Amino acid sequence: MSEEVKPESVSLYPLGTGSRRPRSCGPLPQGAQVMSHTAAAHSASLVFICVHREHYGFLETIAPHLEGKVLVDVSNNLKKDMYPEANATYLQRLIPGAAVVKGLHTLSAWALQNGLLAGKQVYLCGNSGEAKQAVAAMATKLGLTVLDRGSLSAARELEDYPLRLFPEWRLPLRVAVGLTAFFFFYLLIRDVVYSYVERGKDTSFKIMVSLANKVFSIVSLIMLSLCYLPGIIAAILQLYRGTKYSQFPDWLNSWMLCRKQMGLVALGFAFLHAIYTLIIPIRYTAKRNLISLVLKENKTTPFFFDNTKAWGTDSFYALGILGFFLYVLLGITSLPSVGGSLSWREFSFIQSKLGHLTLFICTAHGYIYGWKKFLLPSTYKWYTPPGYMLSLIVPSVVLVLKVLLLLPCVDHTLTRIRQGWERTRSREEIVEGKVIKF
Amino acid sequence: MSEEVKPESVSLYPLGTGSRRPRSCGPLPQGAQVMSHTAAAHSASLVFICVHREHYGFLETIAPHLEGKVLVDVSNNLKKDMYPEANATYLQRLIPGAAVVKGLHTLSAWALQNGLLAGKQVYLCGNSGEAKQAVAAMATKLGLTVLDRGSLSAARELEDYPLRLFPEWRLPLRVAVGLTAFFFFYLLIRDVVYSYVERGKDTSFKIMVSLANKVFSIVSLIMLSLCYLPGIIAAILQLYRGTKYSQFPDWLNSWMLCRKQMGLVALGFAFLHAIYTLIIPIRYTAKRNLISLVLKENKTTPFFFDNTKAWGTDSFYALGILGFFLYVLLGITSLPSVGGSLSWREFSFIQSKLGHLTLFICTAHGYIYGWKKFLLPSTYKWYTPPGYMLSLIVPSVVLVLKVLLLLPCVDHTLTRIRQGWERTRSREEIVEGKVIKF
Amino acid sequence: MSEEVKPESVSLYPLGTGSRRPRSCGPLPQGAQVMSHTAAAHSASLVFICVHREHYGFLETIAPHLEGKVLVDVSNNLKKDMYPEANATYLQRLIPGAAVVKGLHTLSAWALQNGLLAGKQVYLCGNSGEAKQAVAAMATKLGLTVLDRGSLSAARELEDYPLRLFPEWRLPLRVAVGLTAFFFFYLLIRDVVYSYVERGKDTSFKIMVSLANKVFSIVSLIMLSLCYLPGIIAAILQLYRGTKYSQFPDWLNSWMLCRKQMGLVALGFAFLHAIYTLIIPIRYTAKRNLISLVLKENKTTPFFFDNTKAWGTDSFYALGILGFFLYVLLGITSLPSVGGSLSWREFSFIQSKLGHLTLFICTAHGYIYGWKKFLLPSTYKWYTPPGYMLSLIVPSVVLVLKVLLLLPCVDHTLTRIRQGWERTRSREEIVEGKVIKF
Known part of the structure; x- marks a missing residue:
């Protein structure tokens, strides 16, 4: 066991900074040296290029000094698709003799300096395996988790990463905004405009709490059912095609990929619905x-206490609370650190069994809300059905289809298909064998 | 710095798939090739065996082509203990010339294809270190975190992993179900049956909210105290034995291992109790x-405002809210990502000091609930004590024992024992020395 | 592909334990051997020193047997700064021929034995890179994530780590305690003492809920605004100095570093405020x-329904709920596992845009609370303004300054400064170039 100390392992920031103006530089960590560019390039094996892309040109002038070095391109663009090629690819083209590695551009210098980044994932790419290894070794020492994303052709994707703004949340949020707007105006007409026009009563104050609360509960229930609908469509498709080996249509695939976000948006609306409901008795x-x-x-x-009504309203609230409780449970298990620690069977138990149970309870909560009012003509103002009725359509369809899929004969076929059986294959071929090589 | 590009690092899915029917295969990622089994086995160094165990037989026919290769067994069984030996062990026996690695069977192909697995932990085992390293290198590139679990003898355990269904939650859930059932029927008799039999009044509507709320609060308090009881029993045992170097009995050990889950179930009940309470004023x-x-x-x-009553009820609610707040705090710190970032002293501060404080506040909340009713004969319906009294027994015992353990003389002895001191050892031997080698 | 099995990879606990009393040892994992110290030291290459620092002396007696071994110092001290040098440094001085590695001292032996540590981060330091690599390889096999913190000079810092008690929470908690105490006594005088002295009415029962609720809401709002104030001060400083390359004063830096904790404490108070508000209608x-x-x-x-009042109170509650909802959202994204999966743009969108929106909504909630009461002389008891007015000062200042910073001319300059532009630099120098080498 030798006592040799590798230079990189001595301290966290053994860096020297090359600058065009070596004396007027910004704050530097202890142990850093400011040198001229040429000196810096000469003495280092790992060179971090912290230059805006538009100034890469000047690097050509010191190209000979960068020959054989590892250049880490940490540049960021202000917009997507600003330039025809990735910054790192451009840099590699300018200095072909160096090994360019793209990466670490997603880190905030301030957070790095203050040790806030332990455990953060960073992506690297580059054409030279050795160069990537050198950068990865350094990043690992800073406490980062490094993921190798392959050759420099991935640089574009990596450069777009910090400009990402919730791409997987867009569809769910659009659906949420659309449903919210529709039901808001629908209920505005039924609850406020109707009573103003027909009875001359100003009930506009309802907008802030009563109406909002109705909209939240309706959107939450519909969006929860939209989490489980694509899974059911996929199952029907597999049954219809008789195989699991054909790709789903694109719309179904992208729908399935945002189920988690869909559910979390639904949970957000359920949370609002819960608090809006609890606030009711304090209201003027x-x-x-x-x-x-x-x-x-x-x-x-005579003072009269209606036992049936007590049962009805209490069941209504109890179901609502239980539904919300399961909802929150589903939300907690979709936290990365919780979901990541579950086995596959546990995850599918929670997201499928518990998820459908939640949908069932919340739908029942909606049905009890309707209760005796279903056939009351007075609820059909201007011939429109009340909002809660509309909200029950999709969940009811999802639940009925789910029950059909759970029928023994259907379930058996589906299970076989998911284990690799195909309807159109001949008997001998059923022995499914696949060998994937790397 | 060479420009060589290792083939594995070019793209995420440089895989070719061997199939018995090379032309009729399912959806494949870009860059994948479909070959016959023999061709696939021949050209690859890493071969993924995606075959059901019952069809492993056919692999023997291509055994010569698999000689010297790394075979990754990704098979899953439908049940525990379906076969006398692990699938991977069986595979190794069939093809002794290859290096079998068990692992990656916990990943969903769909999630893998859609890049949803970054950071997920996977376990590997196998007899060849080199083979494991090759698989680990590939898995790391996919963004997975690889944990080596040793030789192929661990394959059984790894194969059982995806079939796990909350083993550590079973005891707490059983306790919860048992307590809930007991207190439900106990309170049903006291609150509903009693008033029906003795006064002919139908108060069955109470079941949905009032009675459920009582049960939730009682079970939550008892389960919270059951989190702290094993620690106290362990301390008493250590004091009695005068050493920390003897193993706890099995029941105590398995109880201590599920304290976190016990506490989280208790938090779930507390959450339900909180919302059931908040919903009260909206009820019919x-x-x-x-x-x-x-x-x-x-x-x-004359309209009368009772100051003492206002103080009493407000204190009752305030303690309940503070208790719930601390409860939630304890729950948050038991999230893997939060707990993992705490130092040992921080973790023990929260789980022990804050935990006992929570128990104290919640117990006080229960005592104030009783308040003046303790000695009222009318509360002892059919000679049974009210439910809240029963719920206070275990927490009170835990708190009293904890106070006794905190007495300076007891605490001092316990601290010494936990630092390695043993009562039965002679003076010279107290210099405790342990050297563990690998 | 060889079949060789490296001894370390066979099982999780292939350890032998050296003890002064080989026969009377505590519970040991399966496969462990108890040997005398000399035998243990002789046969192992990795030796774990589980000895209290005060007994390190005896290791000198077996120093020849430890020559060339890797000694892992897992010792912990009871207090900070108990000894002039770190335990590991002391050990290295005693046995200069061995390679001492400090680390793994943050793990609970009990948790390790029960497999509760998968994924936990551990720090190592030591002068020998090879020795650290050997320890890291073993730790990785146990499922731990290893971070190399450099040479043995870091041992002190590492030894202090498990004794840390929420250092980054201290400032926010002190601010919270200070504000709570001030507003508690301020409101006690206004709400309880005033009505007792001036009107002879005992309203002391208000302390438990009404007064506490006011204090919580006030402290929460002020602390939320204190999260965003340092960012605004930093921006003004950058504008004033005309550069981003000069360090912030220390007080500003440490304030900025605890913004997250500040916000989470504020969220805690908001949570209490929410539940205290919801409990109101149940109160006596x-x-x-x-x-x-x-x-x-x-x-x-005549029964009178005031439409304006209904609008006012409902808006007040609706804003409160929306503010709380956004608050919770901010809290969730500051969970390590959630925040870690966000891109930089997403994180800054949530923490800055959504954060300021939350502050705006909560401040509006406070203003509506005041509503018509602003100019009412009766609210200025004993010439003091009501508590909510004081709570609105800092948030209002923060929001006004934020709006000023968002004015196009100011924003444009600030953006340029943050991209590296400096006011005092001449034109040619603006081509900013920085090359950092390792």
Whole structure:
């Protein structure tokens, strides 16, 4: 066991900084040296290029000094597709004698300096394996987790990464905004405009809480069912095609890929619905209603307690609470660190069994809300059905289809298909064998 | 710095797939080739065996082509203990000339294809270190975190992993179900049956909210105290034995191992209790009660505000809220990513000090609930004590024992024992020395 | 592909334990051997020193046997700065012929034995790269993530790590305690003492819920604005200095480093405020108030519903709920596993845009609370402004400054400065070039 100390392992920041103005540089970590570019390039084996792309030109002038070095391109662009080729590819073209590695551009210098990055994932790419290894070794020492994304042709993708703005959340958020807008205006007409036009009563104050609360609950339920619909469509498709070996259509694939986000947006709406509901009794309106109820009750003589109504409303609330509880549970298991520690069977148990149970309970919560009002003509204002009825359509369809898929004969066929069986294959071929090589 | 490009690092899926029917294969990633089995086996150094175990036989026919290759067994069984030996062990026996590595069987092909697996932990085992290294290198490139679990004898354990269904949650869930069932029937008899039999009043509507809420709070408090009881039993055992170097009995060990899950189940019940409580004033029952109170009040003349009662109920609620807040805090720190970033002292501060404080506050919340009712004979219906009294027994015992353990003389002895001191050792031997070698 | 099995990879615990009393040792994992110290030291290449520092002396007696071995110092101290030099440095001085590696001291033996440590981060340091590599390889096999912190001079820092007790939470918690204490006494005087002195009414019961709730909301809002104030001060400083390349003053830097903790403490207070608010209608006080309102209403004839008041209170609650919702969202994205999976742009979008929106909504919530009361002389008891007014000062200042910084001319200059432009530099020098070498 030798006592040799590798220079890189001595301290976290053994860096020297090459600058065009060696004396007027910004704050530097201890142990760093400011040198002229040429000196820096000469003495280092790993050179970090912290230059805006538009100034890469000047690097050509010191190209001979960069020969055989590892150049780490940490540049970022301000927009996607600003330039025809990736910055790192351009740099490699300018200095063909160096080994360019793209990466570490996703780190904030400030966070790095303050040791806030332990465990953060970073991506690297480059044509030279050795060069990538050198950069990876250094990054590992900084506590980063390095993922090799292959050759320099991946640089484009890597450079676009820090410019990403929730791509997988776009579809769910658009659906949410669309549904919210539709139901907001639908209920505005039914609840506010209708009573103003027909009865001359101004109930516009309802917009802030009552109406918002209805919209939140409706959108939440529909979006929850939209999490489980693509899985059911996929199962029907597999049953229809009789094989699992054909690709799903693109729209179905991208729908399936954002189920988690869809569910989390639904959870957000459920959370709002829960708090909006809990706030009800503090509201001025609720207090006034209670007082006017008491004043009315005071005139009619016998005080009456309706047992059935107590059962109905209590069941309604209990189902709502249980549904919300399971909802939150689903949300917690979709946290990366929790989901990552589950076995596949556990994950599928929670997301499929518990998920469908949640949908069932929340749908039942909606049905009890309707209860006796279903056939009351007075609820069909201007011949429109109330909002909660519309919200029950998709969940009901999803639940009915799910039950059909769970019928023993259907379930058996589906299980066989998912284990590799194909309807159109002859008997001998069923012995499925696949060998994948690298 | 050479420009050589290792073939594996070019792209994420440089795979060729061997199939019995090279032309009719399922969807393949770009760059993959479909070959006959023999061709695939011949040209690759890493061969993934994606075949059901019952068809491993046919691999014997191409055994010569697999000689010297790394075979990655990614097979999964449908049940535990389906076969006398692990699939990977069986494969190794069939093709002794190859190096079998078990692993990557916990990944969903769909998730892999869609890049959803970055950072996921995977386990490998195999008899050849080199073979494991080759597979690990490839897995690392896919963004996976690889853990080496040793020789092929671990294959059985690894194959059972994806079939795991919350083993560490079983004991806490059983305790929870048992307690819930007991207290549900106990309170059903006291609150519903009693009032029906003795007074002929139907109060069955209470089941959905009032009774459920009582059960949740009781089970939550008892389960929280069951988190801290094993630690106290362990301390007493260490004090009694005068050493920390003897193993705890099995029941205590398995109890201690599920304390976290026990606490999280307790938190779930506390969450339900909180929302069930907050929903109270919206309930039909609560409104009717309020109205009947007003009507009664209207007849009696002077309006009376009881300051002591206001203090009592407000303290009751405040303690409940603070207890719940600390409860949630404990829950958050038991998230893998949060707990993992705490130092040992921080973790023990939160789980022990804050945990006992939470238990104390929640127990006090329970005692205030009882308040003046403790000695009221009317609360002992059919000679049974009310549910909340039963729920206070275990927490009170835990808290009293904890206080005893914190007495300076006891605490001092316990600290010495935990630092390695043993009562039965002679003076000279106390210099404890242990050297562990690998 | 050889079949050789490296001894370390056979099983998780291939350890032999050297002890002064080989026969009376504590519980050992399967496969472990108990040997005398000399035998253990002789046969192993990796030796774990599980000895208290005060007994390191005896190791000198077996120093010849430890020559050339890797000694892993896993010792922990009971207090910071107990000894003039780090334990590992002391060990290295005692046995200069061995390669001492400090690390793994942060692991609980019990957790290790029960496999609870997968994925946990551990730090190593030592002067020999080879020795560290050997320890790292073993730790990796146990499922740990190893971070190399350099030479043995880092041992001190590593030994202090497990004794850390929330250093980054101290400032935020102190601010929280200070603000809470100040506003508690301020409101106690205004709400309780005032009404007792001036009107002789005992309203002390308000302390538990009403007063606490006011304090929580005030502290939460102020602390939220204190999260965003340092960023604004930093921007103003950069504008004033005309460069980003000069270090912030220390107080600003340490303030910026605890913004996350500041925000999470604020979220905790917001959570308490939310539940304290939701509990209001269950309170005895609220019920009595409602009843006295009904009794009064019963005498005055026409029942009156105030539309404007309904709008006002409902907007107040709706803003509060939305603010809390965004608050929780900010809290979730600051979980390590969630924040770590965001791109830089996503993270800054959430923490900056959504953060300022949250502050704006919560501040608006506070303003609506004031509403018509602003100019009412009766609210200025004993010439003091109500608490909510004081709580609005800092947030309002932060929001106004933020709006000023977003003015196109200011924003443009700031963006240029943050891209590296400096006001004092001459034109030619603006081509900023930096090359960092390792």
